[in-house]
Amino acid sequence: MLLHLVYFSCMFCFFVTAINEDxxxxxxxxxxxxxxxxxxxxxxxxxxxxxxxxxxxxxxxxxxxxxxxxxxxxxxxxxxxxxxxxxxxxxxxxxEYLTKGENRARLPRSVDDEHYFDVNRYHRYDDILAYLRKLHEQSADSLTKVELVEYGVTAQNRPLVYLRISRGTKENNTPEKPIIVIEAATNPRDWVTIPAALNIVENLLKEQRLLEYLEWIVIPVLNPDGYEYTHTNIRLWQKSRSTNSNMGHVCPGVNINRNFDFDWQNFDTSSSPCSHLYAGVEPFSEIESRMIRDIINNNAPRVKLYMSLQNNGGYISVPWYYERAASGMFRQHYLLGLDMVRAINEDYKLDIGSNVFDRISGTSTDYIRSKAVLYTYNFDIVQRGNGVIIPEEDVSAIVNDVWKATKVAAEEMIRINTANYSLFVLPVCSFFNLVLLI
Known part of the structure; x- marks a missing residue:
């Protein structure tokens, strides 16, 4: 028994020291x-x-x-x-820094934690999936529906999923509701984006008004293979784990936020499979980016707002990222962005993506803006700690800010849609009233 204990202790120590060895x-x-x-x-x-x-x-x-x-x-x-x-x-x-810092990034767990899912903490992908399935099951007999959609499986055979959240039934004479899409964990080392997305889900289930007028698609973990790899091997990993390239088994993975079919492989990207900026063998070579593409295509033109949650330093940024220019929606983007920034406790900056990060090709935000989704934002979460590893104790305040800004944007989508619907309905109703009077 003692020998077994020593053996497993040694294996545990080897595993711990092997993490981040690169x-x-x-x-x-x-x-x-x-x-x-x-x-x-x-x-x-x-x-x-x-x-x-x-x-x-x-x-x-x-x-x-x-x-x-x-x-x-x-x-x-x-x-x-x-x-x-x-x-x-x-x-x-x-x-050495990661070895010393990883334990400090987590809050202590109690013996009951395995039975309780706290959205303000970091969880492994299987636990996140279990939580999403629970939300789906709990909504079965409710007017508020939380549908867990399984798009497919990743290169490492993990379910690639998203939530579709709606309320009520669509009447024959009622236009379909506008859709807001939230994307998180495209870059798998951006752990804090996952509790930010899950916190949005929890708040939506509490604030029914935002479901009365809107439908929501939330992707809590766009890159599950990469995310799990950041837990087990390399904390700062930035790609998927696919092996599609000619060097895939030596240098696996694609940077998903360089894999979209918009100005592909021109700026801040790489054709080398061993680079953390590798854009893939072709646009949409990865199932993760294809899922985003299909969500947009299958729900056009109802998608009115798209927000990509990332961890790049306290910005709300707008297209374009691929060139030093603003999209045709800049004025509307900027005015709504100002309202979002005002709702946040932290100091966030608002700007065009290429002004903030230099030029970047193949991003989800640029691609989706090119598909006539009028309001598209990167929500680049304010950085705490060293900027990449956000201490768990800071998560609650960060995700609450994300929710406040998201709620402001959602209210604006309701206002815009209600105004547009009224402009359409009132003249039609007046016309039919006139006919009846005649």
Missing amino acids: YRGYKVYNIQLETLEQQKNLKILKSDLIDFWTAPNYNYGVVGKVMVPPSHYVWFEEKLQELGVNRDVYIEDVY
């Missing part, structure tokens, strides 16, 4: 831009192996955090010097 010796640099010229030339710091935890931004005074492998120390520091940015190491060894 990051041994990696450094993270602070990047503080002091001129607009440095911002314009920031691209010289970019490479397939350089990982921007936080994008630096001169206009907003945001200090960037960039992870660099040992093989690129010299190259990166030479580029810093060329750019005129001071060398400032934030983390000397990412592996």
